[in-house]
Amino acid sequence: xxxxLLPILIFASLALAVIGAWRRVRLWRQGRxxxxxxxxxxxAMPRRYLVDLHHVVARDKVMSNTHVATAGGFVAAAVLMxxxxxxxxxxxxxxxxxxxxxxxxxVGSCFVAxxxxxxxxxxxxxxxxxLPKSLMAFSLxxxxxxxxxxxxxxxxxxxxxxxxxxxxxxxxxxxWGLGEMVFGMTWGGPMKHAFAGALHLAFHRRPxxxxxxxxxxxxxxxxxxxxxxxxxxxxxxxxxxxxTWNQLLGFDACVQCGRCEAVCPAFAAGQPLNPKxxxxxxxxxxxxxxxxxxxxxxxxxxxxxxxxVGEHRGSPDGPIVAREGKALVDADTLWSCTTCRACVEECPxxxxxxxxxxxxxxxxxxxxxxxxxxxxxxxxxLIATDNPGGFDPGARMHWAADLELPLMRDRQQADVLLWLGxxxxxxxxxxxxxxxxxxxxxxxxxxxxxxxxxxxxGDVARRLGDEATFQSLAKRNIATLSQYRFQRxxxxxxxxxHVLGNEYGELGGHYAVCHHSTYIAELYDAGRLHFKPWKGGxxxxxxxxxxxxxxxxxxxxxxVLRALGIEVAEMERSGxxxxxxxxxxxxxxxxxxGKQRIPDMRMGDVRETGAELVAVGCPQCTxxxxxxxxxxxxxxxxxxxxxxxxxxxxxxxxxxxQTQEAQAAEVL
Amino acid sequence: MQPDTHAIEGLxxxxxxxxGRHPVTGRSRRADQDARGVELARSLPGADIGLLxxxxxxxxxxxxxxxxxxxxxxxxxxxxxPENSDxxxxxxxxxxxxxxxxxxxxxxxxxxxxxGLLPYLLAERLGWPLVSGLAAVEDVSAGVATVLQALPRGxxxxxxxxxxxxxxxxxxAPAPRQSAFGPAQRGRLEVNEAPVAAxxxxxxxxxxxxxxxxxxxxxxxxxxARDRFKAAAAKAEGGGGQVLTDVTAEQGAEAVYKLLxxxxxxx
Numbered sequence: 057x058x059x060x061l062l063p064i065l066i067f068a069s070l071a072l073a074v075i076g077a078w079r080r081v082r083l084w085r086q087g088r089x090x091x092x093x094x095x096x097x098x099x100a101m102p103r104r105y106l107v108d109l110h111h112v113v114a115r116d117k118v119m120s121n122t123h124v125a126t127a128g129g130f131v132a133a134a135v136l137m138x139x140x141x142x143x144x145x146x147x148x149x150x151x152x153x154x155x156x157x158x159x160x161x162x163v164g165s166c167f168v169a170x171x172x173x174x175x176x177x178x179x180x181x182x183x184x185x186x187l188p189k190s191l192m193a194f195s196l197x198x199x200x201x202x203x204x205x206x207x208x209x210x211x212x213x214x215x216x217x218x219x220x221x222x223x224x225x226x227x228x229x230x231x232w233g234l235g236e237m238v239f240g241m242t243w244g245g246p247m248k249h250a251f252a253g254a255l256h257l258a259f260h261r262r263p264x265x266x267x268x269x270x271x272x273x274x275x276x277x278x279x280x281x282x283x284x285x286x287x288x289x290x291x292x293x294x295x296x297x298x299x300t301w302n303q304l305l306g307f308d309a310c311v312q313c314g315r316c317e318a319v320c321p322a323f324a325a326g327q328p329l330n331p332k333x334x335x336x337x338x339x340x341x342x343x344x345x346x347x348x349x350x351x352x353x354x355x356x357x358x359x360x361x362x363x364x365v366g367e368h369r370g371s372p373d374g375p376i377v378a379r380e381g382k383a384l385v386d387a388d389t390l391w392s393c394t395t396c397r398a399c400v401e402e403c404p405x406x407x408x409x410x411x412x413x414x415x416x417x418x419x420x421x422x423x424x425x426x427x428x429x430x431x432x433x434x435x436x437x438l439i440a441t442d443n444p445g446g447f448d449p450g451a452r453m454h455w456a457a458d459l460e461l462p463l464m465r466d467r468q469q470a471d472v473l474l475w476l477g478x479x480x481x482x483x484x485x486x487x488x489x490x491x492x493x494x495x496x497x498x499x500x501x502x503x504x505x506x507x508x509x510x511x512x513x514g515d516v517a518r519r520l521g522d523e524a525t526f527q528s529l530a531k532r533n534i535a536t537l538s539q540y541r542f543q544r545x546x547x548x549x550x551x552x553x554h555v556l557g558n559e560y561g562e563l564g565g566h567y568a569v570c571h572h573s574t575y576i577a578e579l580y581d582a583g584r585l586h587f588k589p590w591k592g593g594x595x596x597x598x599x600x601x602x603x604x605x606x607x608x609x610x611x612x613x614x615x616v617l618r619a620l621g622i623e624v625a626e627m628e629r630s631g632x633x634x635x636x637x638x639x640x641x642x643x644x645x646x647x648x649x650g651k652q653r654i655p656d657m658r659m660g661d662v663r664e665t666g667a668e669l670v671a672v673g674c675p676q677c678t679x680x681x682x683x684x685x686x687x688x689x690x691x692x693x694x695x696x697x698x699x700x701x702x703x704x705x706x707x708x709x710x711x712x713x714q715t716q717e718a719q720a721a722e723v724l
Numbered sequence: 725m726q727p728d729t730h731a732i733e734g735l736x737x738x739x740x741x742x743x744g745r746h747p748v749t750g751r752s753r754r755a756d757q758d759a760r761g762v763e764l765a766r767s768l769p770g771a772d773i774g775l776l777x778x779x780x781x782x783x784x785x786x787x788x789x790x791x792x793x794x795x796x797x798x799x800x801x802x803x804x805x806p807e808n809s810d811x812x813x814x815x816x817x818x819x820x821x822x823x824x825x826x827x828x829x830x831x832x833x834x835x836x837x838x839x840g841l842l843p844y845l846l847a848e849r850l851g852w853p854l855v856s857g858l859a860a861v862e863d864v865s866a867g868v869a870t871v872l873q874a875l876p877r878g879x880x881x882x883x884x885x886x887x888x889x890x891x892x893x894x895x896x897a898p899a900p901r902q903s904a905f906g907p908a909q910r911g912r913l914e915v916n917e918a919p920v921a922a923x924x925x926x927x928x929x930x931x932x933x934x935x936x937x938x939x940x941x942x943x944x945x946x947x948x949a950r951d952r953f954k955a956a957a958a959k960a961e962g963g964g965g966q967v968l969t970d971v972t973a974e975q976g977a978e979a980v981y982k983l984l985x986x987x988x989x990x991x
Contacts, residue, residue: 524905
């Protein structure tokens with residue numbers, strides 16, 4: 057009886073899965089078109105899955121082994137199940153391999169079950185709680201029905217022993233397993249992540265993120281430009297169907313592991329943002345309905361109970377943010393993001409949260425004109441004065457009145473163009489800039505500044521969603537830069553660094569940009585800088601998001617500190633897991649209230665290391681961390697530490713030995 | 725914001741908008757007071773709002789005028805006028821041709837003459853009443869508008885004015901909303917022809933960059949903190965003033981002339 061029933065069950069579930077897949081694909085295709093090389097993507101998918109995705113999952117060793125056993129076992133078991141039980145090819149080794157695969161999967165599912173016994177808060181509950189049981193149902197039933205096929209049990213043992221009940225029970229368990237693992241994969245349910253995730257990896261909107269045989273992928277962190285020439289096109293994302301289809305596919309791939317939630321600074325600060333919930337909201341919007349079935353932690357809010365689930369609803373062509381009242385998400389949720397990319401860095405599914413948030417912000421700013429709090433004022437300032445503070449553009453160089461900085465306009469060329477950034481107007485950052493100039497002069501670097509010709513890089517405007525102002529600033533900056541000849545741009549502002557280096561390219565400006573910590577490290581290695589030994593207390597280093605996660609520069613600042621003789625007492629969250637200072641993405645401007653401040657939490661991290669000083673490399677981080685009341689550590693920029701430690705080059709060794717001899721002679 | 729929020733169906737409002745000038749960089753922009761006028765008009769429920777500008781159209785001006793469209797309008801009526809022409813006849817003609825019930829505008833332009841006389845001259849020409857320095861329009865019903873006029877030190881005066889009327893706003897009116905790029909780009913500038921009248925007086929004028937005038941120091945002779953606080957919070961006292969009633973024009977002019985001499989304005 058099983059011989060006839062099994063192929064029917066297997067092929068029926070496969071057929072249903074195909075129908076489900078078609079329905080799911082139709083949901084994604086509601087999105088806007090996007091240029092994707094489908095065949096190339098599909099060909100690259102196995103490598104992206106096995107290498108890039110696995111690298112992220114492997115940060116949690118237990119979970120990665122669990123996933124390898126469960127997913128690997130499942131894929132092998134599912135393919136072999138079709139061959140062995142569907143097509144009846146049980147001869148030879150196939151049946152034995154199937155036994156091994158389903159056994160491996162069962163072991164994996166035991167670990168999944170163990171994790172689900174006391175799941176951490178970041179994991180979604182609901183249907184996810186039944187997943188280990190479903191995994192077990194599938195693996196056990198496949199194991200059991202394969203035993204007769206390989207001859208471990210006599211053929212017809214199950215039915216033959218007269219126990220119809222046993223056979224029916226086995227079939228029921230198998231139906232459960234097939235239902236979750238095959239049918240549920242495309243009709244919705246926890247296993248949807250496997251189907252959507254595989255295609256998401258294949259058709260990812262940033263294919264350059266992934267490694268190839270040729271080498272590592274790049275970080276691909278620059279936002280994509282909006283076409284402003286088409287006057288009739290709506291700007292940004294108003295409804296879920298305004299996303300590109302592969303963005304919608306990406307949202308659908310979410311496995312609700314909550315790693316993003318665990319690292320999100322806004323979530324930790326109690327601001328109304330939970331990256332996981334936001335992605336799930338997009339899935340709800342794409343399919344239409346309310347968020348009542350969401351089973352993870354909600355968006356927090358000022359009232360610490362959180363935003364209740366079930367009050368928001370949306371549809372593919374309905375607004376995501378309502379002008380008044382509630383829609384799919386609240387505007388506060390989108391404006392809470394600091395664009396620190398911790399969620400993107402941590403996401404095993406390679407979902408691009410920040411892109412989606414900025415897309416939706418673009419609509420709010422460019423179409424609704426609804427940038428909250430100081431946002432509108434800052435954007436107006438950027439339009440009228442080219443800097444966010446509304447200062448006189450002619451006053452940009454006042455801080456350096458006594459430094460006689462060489463101007464590009466006079467020099468026309470220099471090895472290094474020093475990009476000052478808007479910190480030139482900020483008295484705290486002016487100290488950093490003066491320190492940096494001192495260091496450059498000590499190393500005898502040929503540098504020049506744009507002076508009053510420099511404008512804001514457009515970072516804040518772009519992240520507040522004002523793509524028009526960003527492009528206007530960027531195009532004028534590119535025109536200015538094109539007049540002069542220089543090897544590379546040096547800046548002490550990682551935000552300018554990122555925008556000049558990663559986002560101007562799409563608008564026609566290609567530059568070699570480097571952060572001052574990188575440059576100082578190079579100067580030191582070249583023997584052009586000499587430091588006196590460090591006499592201060594213990595020091596920790598705060599990785600700026602836009603230097604580290606955005607541009608992958610983790611080592612150079614540490615090398616500089618090491619050269620200064622400082623041993624860095626690392627914070628628990630440092631390097632690519634560094635916690636944001638709260639200053640990015642225009643967050644200090646939109647200033648969405650939470651139950652605590654992000655920089656306070658970061659200073660708490662600093663306090664845990666016992667450091668007396670925290671070294672930073674970003675004007676935003678300096679401002680945010682220095683704004684912490686009753687801080688346990690002093691905040692200094694790396695340039696300031698270097699400038700303080702500068703000493704004249706010691707005489708070369710030969711001369712030194714001569715003088716020593718001379719001294720010795722005198723003594724004698 | 726509105727105490728009485730019943731919709732005033734079909735209330736025709738025209739806001740006169742001008743091209744402003746940023747105080748720091750001198751770039752053209754939507755003028756702050758005019759934008760406040762637009763915001764005030766938008767706060768009238770059910771009002772049918774038209775934007776009207778008389779002036780030259782070039783790239784810089786267009787960007788500034790589109791700033792008003794970005795506050796949520798489909799179109800702006802532009803009466804094209806060459807440079808150095810008097811906008812008054814053109815505006816008066818346009819308003820006479822299709823008279824709205826309310827005309828709202830800023831107190832003075834941010835560039836050019838900026839004398840602040842245009843609303844008064846317009847009111848004179850149209851024979852309409854004018855209320856200056858508005859903070860809010862509370863109600864419009866039966867051809868009468870109830871408005872709040874802003875006085876110094878946050879005081880307000882409630883006035884009733886018969887329609888049609890001209891209202892001007894200053895910094896006391898609600899701050900204008902953000903101008904959104906998308907609607908600003910999509911909005912239409914509807915260019916209308918109108919008679920051109922050269923501004924004869926303007927041609928004879930000399931233009932100089934404005935100079936910051938020194939502020940008169942307020943000397944407070946106070947012994948204690950309490951006195952200083954009282955002095956800071958006190959109302960301006962018009963002690964030295966003089967009210968002239970039923971005097972001839974010559975006597976009035978005499979008095980003004982004498983005051984200007986005393987204050988050192990005329991030497």
